[in-house]
Amino acid sequence: DTEVTQTPKHLVMGMTNKKSLKCEQHMGHRAMYWYKQKAKKPPELMFVYSYEKLSINESVPSRFSPECPNSSLLNLHLHALQPEDSALYLCASSRTVNTEAFFGQGTRLTVV
Amino acid sequence: GDSVTQMEGPVTLSEEAFLTINCTYTATGYPSLFWYVQYPGEGLQLLLKATKADDKGSNKGFEATYRKETTSFHLEKGSVQVSDSAVYFCALSSNSGYSTLTFGKGTMLLVSP
Numbered sequence: 511d512t513e514v515t516q517t518p519k520h521l522v523m524g525m526t527n528k529k530s531l532k533c534e535q536h537m538g539h540r541a542m543y544w545y546k547q548k549a550k551k552p553p554e555l556m557f558v559y560s561y562e563k564l565s566i567n568e569s570v571p572s573r574f575s576p577e578c579p580n581s582s583l584l585n586l587h588l589h590a591l592q593p594e595d596s597a598l599y600l601c602a603s604s605r606t607v608n609t610e611a612f613f614g615q616g617t618r619l620t621v622v
Numbered sequence: 623g624d625s626v627t628q629m630e631g632p633v634t635l636s637e638e639a640f641l642t643i644n645c646t647y648t649a650t651g652y653p654s655l656f657w658y659v660q661y662p663g664e665g666l667q668l669l670l671k672a673t674k675a676d677d678k679g680s681n682k683g684f685e686a687t688y689r690k691e692t693t694s695f696h697l698e699k700g701s702v703q704v705s706d707s708a709v710y711f712c713a714l715s716s717n718s719g720y721s722t723l724t725f726g727k728g729t730m731l732l733v734s735p
Contacts, residue, residue: 516665543722552711552725553666566722600665608717610656613666 513537516601516614524622525591531617533584533601541607542584544576545600547616553600559584560607591621624649628712628726635702635733643697643729645686645712653714655679655688655695656723660709669697669710673717707733 514535523529533542541560545553558566559578567576573595575587584601598618602611629644647653654673658666670679675690684699695712712726 514665550728552728555722558722598665602666607722608654608715610654610668610671610715611723612668613658615665618663 514601514603514612514614516599516617518617519615520618520620522620522622523588523591525593527591528587528589530588531586531599531601531619533586533603533614534582535603535612536582537603537605537612538581539603539605539612540581541604541609541611542578543602543604543611544574544584544586545602545613547598547600557586558607565607588619591619593621596620624653624714624716624724626712626714626724626726628710628729630727631709631730633729633731635731637704637733637735638701639733641697641699641702641706641731643710643712643731645695645697645726647693647695647712647714649693649714649716649724651716652690653716655686656713656715657684657686657695657697658711658713658725660711660728662708666711702731702733704733704735707731 544556547553557576577585598616600616601614604611625648657669659669670681672679672688678687709728713723
């Protein structure tokens with residue numbers, strides 16, 4: 511089983527809304543990631559959690575707030591987003607940081 | 623720093639044609655190399671990997687060989703299908719220190735019947 515599950519698949523939110531993206535894996539992986547992908551571009555790394563601790567924050571604006579409640583779950587809390595934040599948000603996991611990553615199907619976010 | 627360079631697309635082929643997508647990399651040490659595929663509207667799927675020089679990764683008819691002397695990891699398939707139409711990303715992970723994936727820009731493949 512190499513499945514990473516993301517919910518919701520699609521999300522439309524206003525600039526004053528608060529919403530959360532969720533990611534779950536049951537492969538026993540200890541590294542989890544959030545990526546942002548704009549159209550026709552490769553994924554851009556946002557955050558890395560290793561053993562449930564935030565290890566990398568790629569200078570992401572504070573309107574994005576990650577959370578790792580346990581080793582299987584990863585959340586991304588969204589608040590006061592801008593239209594330019596509209597993108598595909600991908601969650602990924604790997605056994606450890608330096609091993610191959612498995613991606614979820616993504617959440618297509620539209621900020622209006 | 624680490625970097626990955628892929629051929630620009632789109633690559634347009636007829637069904638059953640031979641596919642090559644070039645990928646070269648710059649990295650310190652001995653990185654692991656990957657090909658990911660992204661079908662329209664979906665996330666990335668790991669297609670194949672190689673972790674050391676001369677390793678050949680293969681999956682679903684696709685192959686790539688880790689060539690350290692030319693710092694390359696070209697993707698090949700002998701006979702493409704319409705269902706192979708997607709964006710292909712070459713990526714590396716340096717195995718030293720605290721490393722995450724470095725992606726190429728992606729190559730779109732369009733296969734017509």
